[in-house]
Amino acid sequence: MTTKQTAPIPDTSQAANESAEPVENTIDLNDSAYYTNRYISLLEFNLRVLAQAEDTTLPLMERLKFLLIFSSNMDEFFEVRLAGLQRDIAFNQARPESDGLHPKEVLKIISDKCHAAIERQYSLLNDELLPLLAQENIHFIARDSWTAPQVQWIKHYFRQQVAPVLTPIGLDLAHPFPRLVNKSLNFLVTLEGNDAFGRQLGLAVVPAPKSLPRIIRMPDEVCESGDNFIFLSSIIHYHAGYLFPGMKSTGCYQFRLTRNSDLFVDEEKVEDLSTALRGELYSRRYGEEVRLEVADNMPDELIDFLLNKFGLDDTQIYKVNGPVNLTRMMSVLDVAKPHHEFPSFKPKLPSDLQRSDRMFAAINSGDILLNHPYESFQPVIYFLRQASRDPDVVAIKQTLYRTGTNSEILDLLVEAARNGKEVTAIVELRARFDEESNLEIAARLQEAGVVVVYGIVGHKTHAKMMLVVRREGAKLKRYVHLGTGNYHAGNARLYSDYSLLTCNEELAEDTHKIFQELTGMGKPATLKHLYHSPFTLQQELLVQHIRQERDNALNGLPAKIIFKCNSFTDQEVIQELYRASQAGVEIKLIIRGICCLRPGIPGVSDNIEVRSVVGRFLEHTRVYYFHRNGEYSLYCASADLMERNLYRRVEISFPILDEKLRARAYKEGLEIYLKDNYQAWIMNTDGSYTRLEPKEGEERLSAQAYLVEKLS
Known part of the structure; x- marks a missing residue:
């Protein structure tokens, strides 16, 4: 789970031995080698979520939940991030970002990583999690294992609950390939024989309405014991021939199409934003195609047929060994027993x-x-x-x-x-x-x-x-x-x-x-304590305070900066931290997701550590701490360190003025996370991450578990 180094890191070891001022003057902080790619960095975060599903120390249902969250995260990654990049490339608007990688290079790296990750995801589901669930008497029963009573119940369920809402579409001149809704479950069916009108159709599409559950719990009376589930895809596959009377179904293959789901409203050209958005919401269901998932047993000629229909290439096809939308398995979590989940807790109410x-x-x-x-x-x-x-x-x-x-x-x-x-x-x-x-x-x-x-x-x-x-x-x-x-x-x-x-x-x-x-x-507005975007948050809170810490370090005073946020991409703030690091400021960054700063570069970011904490709860706090020669200040914020937050949003950052509360926020929001040796990942200079493990004789510490025990 590592990212290959994508740009050479200049040898600045000689510069690192010089004084702080000359170092800054000899290094070009715009060099692409000092930045990671934001798309790849976001994908790395999703891979850390997948790693939680692979963690055998976690309760079983929590591992399954992380697997499903990973699936949901990847959907959004394709729908928004990758879709936007592909659109910019298609319209010749894509330009290399601060990391210097050409957008087409980024697409290639992402494609390789995504294909490997999806393979990991389904291998984990099929080879590990489903067997472990079976040991806990939670079963997903495959078609070839259905008993006679189960088959009868499934046939009845299909006739009563599924068939009335299905609309099979035979493909011919009068029935062109349907326009499929984003992320909907669909089936491509191959047929033999003539229909009632004497047509030899050969192919049909069966969309599964989103109103239908993707997994169905079978009643106890047709099962031996435990909780027993079947997939909707198995039911439709089994009854594919029923949907085309008098014809023979020779194959039935599930597939799912992911589309660009970002909305575009030209706010300068609309009179009413709410009316314009209502119009755009419909188009989200039918945006440009960006990914095609198919059953891994679908024949190549059918895959080529679908790719041609959707205007996609071979890099955008994902063959999966299981349901094409794992996120819809969330209902399985409802049957979890206490030992399958994290220990319950009740949030403290003072x-x-x-x-x-x-x-x-x-x-x-x-x-x-x-x-x-x-x-x-x-x-x-x-x-x-x-x-x-x-x-x-x-x-x-x-x-x-x-x-x-x-x-x-x-x-x-x-x-x-x-x-x-x-x-x-x-x-x-x-x-x-x-x-x-x-x-x-x-x-x-x-x-x-x-x-x-x-x-x-x-x-x-x-x-x-x-x-x-x-x-x-x-x-x-x-x-x-x-x-x-x-x-x-x-x-x-x-x-x-x-x-x-x-x-x-x-x-x-x-x-x-x-x-x-x-x-x-x-x-x-002129404000006394709050900083707000797009006016003062970046320059007056971040840049000026970073420079103050840098000046303190150059003057021989103690200097320290700790930032905790979700994502960090703003190049100007990154460069200010590089200069502070060169001056000797100790810098700790707790960045959950995207981080375009590279730590540990000799002479540039030697004094910067970046860590990501991924655990039971989604880390969402934004906290910015400055030592200020012992008179430290601590700000909480709605804003991440991204261009969109600092320049294109209305955001606020507020100080914790009460001394006791400030000390508490420092300990609970920053200090304990810097001691985490279980759910923390350290970012390497090349942009990859290494999960921390307790050293020999060291007690395992999870910041989130500590806070649950201390506060709840």
Whole structure:
């Protein structure tokens, strides 16, 4: 699971022995050898997820879950990342990025890696996980193992549940090859004989509606014991001849087509963003073809037929030994026993936050920092619940990026509006794959009287903010929630994120000014504590603070930087870290996914370590720490270190001002992750990753397991 070095690393060992200032002057930090490719780096992250499925120390169902998550991740990789790269190449718009690789080279590397990864995925499923599930009395019964009672039940199920919704399509001049929905399950059937009209069709396509479950649990009365499942693909394959009466089915082969699922809306040419997005959502189902998955027993001539129909080449075909959409196997996880899964835990709910009618009093007692999912997301909901019902609350403002249509947050905003509060919601319609639900959210809020705006044209609103204005005596007091994650209670149980609840007047004023930017017009606001994209976050928070650490190191003072985020691609920030490293600043980066910085290059990044933590929860916190000669500062943020976050989105970064909370955030959000020797992967100079293992005599430490034990 390594990435081959794609560019030579210059020999800078002599320069490394010189003083910091000359080193900077002799090295061209624009050299492509100092950067990794973002597409390959993202694929490397997906391979680390696959490695979790291969980890025999994990519970069985957790391994299966990681395998299915890998499948889902790869779908998005093809639908969005690879599709965009292929589109740019097709329209001659692709250019080498900072790593210097030509886009066609990148495609070749990715194709080779993806084919190898998919082979690993299905080998793991068939050779290891399914047999282990069988040992636990969880069976997937193949067609050649069906008993007579099972066959009778399956035939009945097919007639009652499957056949009525299938539409077999014979291929001839009057029945051209159908336009298939993105990622739908389909079957190519070969036929012999004449149909009722005397036609010799030879080929037919059978699309399986998405409404049908991909795995079906058989009733206990037709099975010996345990939980017994069959695949929908097996049922349709078995009954292929039934779909074409009087003809002989000589072959039935499943396949799945993946399409470009990115949406394009020219925001400068549309009058109503919501209307334009509704039109684009339909086209997502029928975007350009990017990948074809087929059963590995499909004959070559049929593969060539499909490739020709979809305009794909041999590098875009993936032969699989099993279901073409493993993600739809998630329902199997429902039959897991306790020993099949990670130990259960209950997120901690601090004693002073257990009453939803006491949130204002609790926040008045001091800032509150919550570390999700180890600590409950409920206080955030309690905060909004009290605000929606408190007669002294006069206004609520909130950003919504990914919330979900069945959300208590949404219900409470509606309730607040109906209770006479002035409620404003900044709904980001363009949150990828949540566009449809966000359109529904916006419509429901508007019907309730909420003022809904869609943010800023050309800039996604990714900031996570809630502002409550409450009348207390003769004054109006403001209460604020700021977060690194979304207002989605489900995600708060699966993602690691921070929430800050505060009534600090300066933080509240900064938050108020950003809301004014989002709903009104004017020059960028001057803020006291918050940094926000696209204005100050990159230059004033990141670049200036990095330079301060560099100056401290050059002056013989202690200097240290720790960043934790999801992805890191911004070249200017990378170069500032290279210069800081040259000056002797100790730099630790905890980057879950893409990292275009190369650590460990002599004379350039000797003092930089990059690690990725992949585990039970999705690492989602963004934390930026600067030593500042012992007077350290720590910022949480909604923003990753990517160009899109720093220049094309509205993002915020907020400081942890309370000294005790800041120390806690440092320990729980950074320090413990730097000690992880079990779920951490160290990035090598060539862009590959090596998983850490405890040294001899060293106790195994997982940051996530530690936090579960400490906080839950």
